[in-house]
Amino acid sequence: MPPQCLIPDRALSILAETQSSVPTQEIEDDHEAEVESLVSGIDLDDRMEQSASTGTHYLREASSVFKKQKLDQTVMSDNLKKASANVVVDNTLNEYRRLWDQFKSFCAELGFVDDAQVMDKYAQDIPEGLPSWIAVWIMNKADDLDIHTGKPKDPSVPRVKYATAQKMRAAISHKFGRDFGFGEQPWSQNAATGTFSGNPSLSVVVSQYMISLQRRKVRAGEEVTSARAITxxxxxxxxxxxxxxxxxxxxxxxxxxxxxxxxxxxxxxxxxxxxxxxxxxxxxxxxxxxxxxxxxxxxxxxxxxxxxxxxxxxxxxxxxxxxxxxxxxxxxxxxxxxxxxxxxxxxxxxxxxxxxxxxxxxxxxxxxxxxxxxxxxxxxxxxxxxxxxxxxxxxxxxxxxxxxxxxxxxxxxxxxxxxxxxxxxxxxxxxxxxxxxxxxxxxxxxxxxMSWVDTPLLERKDYFNPKRATADTCHQCGRTCTCA
Structure with missing residues (x-):
């Protein structure tokens, strides 16, 4: 297995910088958000398209009637895998497969692996540097910085948006979480054997880089979506x-x-x-x-x-x-x-x-x-x-x-x-x-x-409007004015 040192030096420097700039609390929040995405496994856009074409409610699924019958254990196991595979809709699965193939090709191109196909067997033997490979792959597509020089890319070089970077990471999360069976297991090393296991997409290295990328995307003027607050x-x-x-x-x-x-x-x-x-x-x-x-x-x-x-x-x-x-x-x-x-x-x-x-x-x-x-x-x-x-x-x-x-x-x-x-x-x-x-x-x-995705409490034209609607009555003092 080629060593981790094949990662470009400038890319390693960028990853190292994220380690000192991202607080632990934000890493935990990022980890939690990625787990939530992996657990739900539902592409609502596809459900909306399906409901529009069939006239059915896009979040309602009728359960099939279970009939008592004797099943061979092998048949039962195969049926369970088929049923589990339908948790994510076909369009999303196809996209995840396409991105996984891109990731394998990228790793082979940079010399991380000699044969891209060997990565389909990583459920048994996962290399230590895999989280860094994931981060560098996303960096190559989404970052303004070149992975080889560490300098800003030429304006003619296309960059994907942060939402696409999230989808790239989700493809890896799905591959290791569902296909390889690691689920929500965090990336960790076995102290006895020295081997690594778990979902590398949930590693600290990947979380730190994604948070850093999000910050720089926001500073560059890109709107990055987060969960809307419940009012x-x-x-x-x-x-x-x-x-x-x-x-x-x-x-x-x-x-x-x-x-x-x-x-x-x-x-x-x-x-x-x-x-x-x-x-x-x-x-x-x-x-x-x-x-x-x-x-x-x-x-x-x-x-x-x-x-x-x-x-x-x-x-x-x-x-x-x-x-x-x-x-x-x-x-x-x-x-x-x-x-x-x-x-x-x-x-x-x-x-x-x-x-x-x-x-x-x-x-x-x-x-x-x-x-x-x-x-x-x-x-x-x-x-x-x-x-x-x-x-x-x-x-x-x-x-x-x-x-x-x-x-x-x-x-x-x-x-x-x-x-x-x-x-x-x-x-x-x-x-x-x-x-x-x-x-x-x-x-x-x-x-x-504060987040741009939250529902605004007041329209901009009414900030200084003396006749704007009053607030709810305070049950302590009885005031309805908008001032504190």
Whole structure:
């Protein structure tokens, strides 16, 4: 296997520079976003095209009826692979294959490998320098800097946009995550054997370079898309739809009804569980995987000294605090905005769990069973991909295009809600969210507060308009003016 030193010196220098300029927090966020993309495995553009041609709802898929029959283990395994292959639509798969072939050709051209075809067997023996190869490949196509000279490319040399660079990385993520079976396993070295395994697209080297590329693309004037924040108004619409949904307790749905009523993808009880998940994620500024791992033992319901019923969330760990020491999240009722009331949402889910004879132990957010049930096993938590699909379906329910949104939308939306609606100081938001305690990375909080993809709260023509619409009435002081 050719050594890593075949990477051009200037390209190695550029990669080295990213290591000192990218904070750890941003690497973790980038890793999380790439995992989310890999887990969802859904190309909504293709679904939109399919729905336009067939007249069907682009996020609803009718499940086939399972019939009891005896199957040979080999046949069952082959059928499972075929079914799993359909997670990503054909157009996207073809694009991923094309990009993978381009990557193999690039590696052979630069001398990283003698034969490009040997890379199709990297599930067994992965070279140490593979993450750097990926970064240099993307650099060659998307960066303004030449990989050989380190100087700006001539204006005549085409560069792809950051969105295309993301797709190039997604092709590698898919190849190692799904085809080679590494899934979300991070890139790591076995201390005993010295071999490397995992998904190289999720390595620190690739994350650092992608963040650096994104920054330089933005400075150059390119608009780089990030997940749109969920607003408190969107939360209100979701709550109103879910709380008024039929309480019909039927467990199964016929194929005919599924075709005629695509909005019936989940029942009342599952929707109340999701609503609680939305509220907790937004108010506590949690990553979606942190929220999904909350257990009943992490929750304490109590009455404070003023006689107010409250809920306290004590997380045992977070991505930025793996060994505990996390400040609790005391949550109070919100009578004025019931769509953001955590106490009411917890009480509702507590009641529904009792009706379903589900013990209040183990994970709070359980694996779905049927149309409107959840697993009785305490260890069966809702999976990441199922949550993503439910969230997107729920947005479609209220006629909102789900494509700009991701699971990071709650963390961003909660930050903006606390800053612009609750008018919390930035220091309080940082302290509450549990990040940047030393305030040595102001870009972390800024990227949550500001993004061109977010829905504007005010039209530009109305900034100094003395007769512009007033704000919602403050229930503390009664003011409706827009000044703080």
């Amino acid at each position: 408190h108004e969107t939360m209100r619409q979701l709550w109103e739809f879910n709380i008024k949904y039929s309480t019909d307790r039927r467990r199964t749905t016929s194929r005919k009804r599924k075709a005629e009523h695509p909005e019936d993808w989940a029942g009342y009880r599952v929707r109340q569980m999701l609503q609680l998940l939305y509220i907790v994620s937004m108010l506590c500024l949690l990553r979606f995987d942190e929220a999904l791992r909350i257990m009943w033992t992490d929750i304490t319901m109590f009455v404070n000294d003023d006689g107010i019923h409250c809920v306290r969330l004590d997380l045992p760990f977070r991505k930025t605090a793996q060994y505990g020491g996390i400040a609790p999240f005391p949550l109070y009722p919100n009578q004025e905005q019931p769509w953001l009331c955590p106490v009411r949402a917890f009480a509702k889910w507590w009641q529904l769990c009792g009706e379903m004879n589900i013990e209040r132990t183990g994970y709070i957010f359980r694996k779905r069973v049927g149309r409107d049930g959840v697993s009785i096993k305490p260890s069966d938590r809702m999976s990441n991909d199922n949550f993503v699909q439910c969230f997107r379906n729920n947005l479609v329910d209220i006629l909102i295009d789900p494509r700009p949104y991701g699971t990071h939308s709650f963390r961003r939306g909660g930050c903006q809600y606390l800053a612009m609606v609750k008018r919390w100081p930035i220091r309080d938001i940082c302290t509450w969210g549990g990040w940047a305690e030393n305030f040595d990375n102001p870009s972390t909080i800024f990227k949550y507060l």
